[in-house]
Amino acid sequence: MKKYILALDEGTTSTRAILFDRAGGIVSTAQREFPSQYPQPGWVEQDAQEIYAAQYATLTESLVRCGAEMQEVAAIGITNQRETVVVWDRHTGKPLCPAIVWQCRRTADLCRKLEEDGLAPMIADKTGLRPDAYFSATKLAWILDHVDGARAAAEAGDALFGTIDTWLLWKLSGGVLHKTDATNASRTMLYNIHTQDWDEDLLKLFHIPRAMLPQVCPSGSFFGDVHILGTTVPVCAMAGDQQAALFGQGCFAPGEGKNTYGTGCFLLVNCGTQAVQSKSGMLTTVAATLTGEDPQYALEGSVFVGGAVIQWLRDAMGLITEARDSAYFASKVKDNEGVYLVPAFTGLGAPHWDMYARGTLVGMTRASGRNHIIRAALESIAYQTEDILQAISADAGMEMRDLKVDGGASANDLLMQFQADISHVRVIRPASAEATARGAAYLAGLSCGFWQSREDLPLMADSKSYSPVMEESERSRLLDGWHRAVRAARAWAEE
DSSP: OOOEEEEEEEOSSEEEEEEEETTSOEEEEEEEEOOOBOSSTTOOEEOHHHHHHHHHHHHHHHHHHHTOOGGGEEEEEEEEOSSOBEEEETTTOOBSSOEEOTTOOTTHHHHHHHHHTTOHHHHHHHHSOOSOTTSHHHHHHHHHHHSTTHHHHHHTTOEEEEOHHHHHHHHHTTSOOOEEEHHHHTTTTOEETTTTEEOHHHHHHHTOOGGGSOEEEOSEEEEEEEEETTEEEEEEEEEEHHHHHHHHTTOOSTTOEEEEESSSEEEEEEEETOOOOOSSSOEEEEEOOBTTSOOEEEEEEEESSSTHHHHIIIIISOSOSSTTHHHHHHTTSSSOTTOEEEOOBTBBOTTTOBTTOOOEEEOOOTTOOHHHHHHHHHHHHHHHHHHHHHHHHHHHTSOOSEEEEESGGGGOHHHHHHHHHHHTSEEEEESOOOHHHHHHHHHHHHHHTSSOSGGGSOOOOEEEEEOOOSOHHHHHHHHHHHHHHHHHHHHHTOO
């Protein structure tokens, strides 16, 4: 009897494998971190082979930890960091260069030229996105134009492109399956979200050979069989991490939304079958669906540096030893005392979309110390989320009263209470923060019949909620200071 669904959750800084049972319980988890490289300012790269090795190691470890057998796994669901680009040789399986991570800003000038050439409206109409180095298209074009032999290999049909989901599936299948899903495709800036296909005009614009692109499937569908530990197992779901989290949080109806506090922060609101075009700097993206369902869409706001600012405090600045220490030290001061940190280390995402803004620490006095900087870093995550909430409210014509949260930093009580205060919403944290992996598992389970319908899914129970208690005058004062700090970060790069 099939007892489990295995979710492979490949994030930006670590990869995990989580085994779920039929009741939605987590039976076993394994996790491994892997490094990023920063060869030039604003550049971010990873070793795709290293990512796969770490993912496969967690897969086997998750089974060993609980004594489960691969034969007991009904299906695999894959969820992944989006927009990261891998190009590899279809014959040898060797990447032609390091993977270019979604955070990388090396193509910012190319994106600015697209804006100057008046192409932004066309790109937005087709993709729901805006020209930004965040997305895959310019990264892929950069590889073809700058890596020796890459374009020739692509045009000869010898080079394949994929985001991380595609790369993992190709590797797990021994080079047989070259597929992606609609949520990941919709983040490449090459996919028409209305026709649900790769767009010929965009392929010509970026000089991308269509033959190197993967086949696009619904998120919850049969992608193919893979052979692991002597057993054949179907892969029945693939979804970008944020759309997987939206599904995992049970946000199935229009107007329901969630915020994931990971390396970045990603706030998505379900728009149903309507592709709402944002006028406030949000993105229109494809939501996860099952085979046979009509396409669904979401509005999304993306914060490039969310939980990563806590890693920066730990690894680059040495202000804390462990990530969880941030709440302890931040609570040692009653407020930020005028200190603001804008973590625009790789530019600013929604709603500003400023590729040239840089990290800025302002408001320091002689009395300012380590604890103020740590608190300012934590608060920056909530401020950036509030900027997105305001923009989505303007687009959707409504204010969100409840915000479902997940991701590692959502475990930080101080941050969650500050989010509730600064956004004047009730913040709801589920008992399990594993919404991303859970979404991949639910999609796979529904696709293979492990669960029969959405109503049959064991949705997450709430663990804790946070209601706003801050006075409106204090909230306005703090937000005013934040907006001034953002203006300073954006002004830094101006000539």
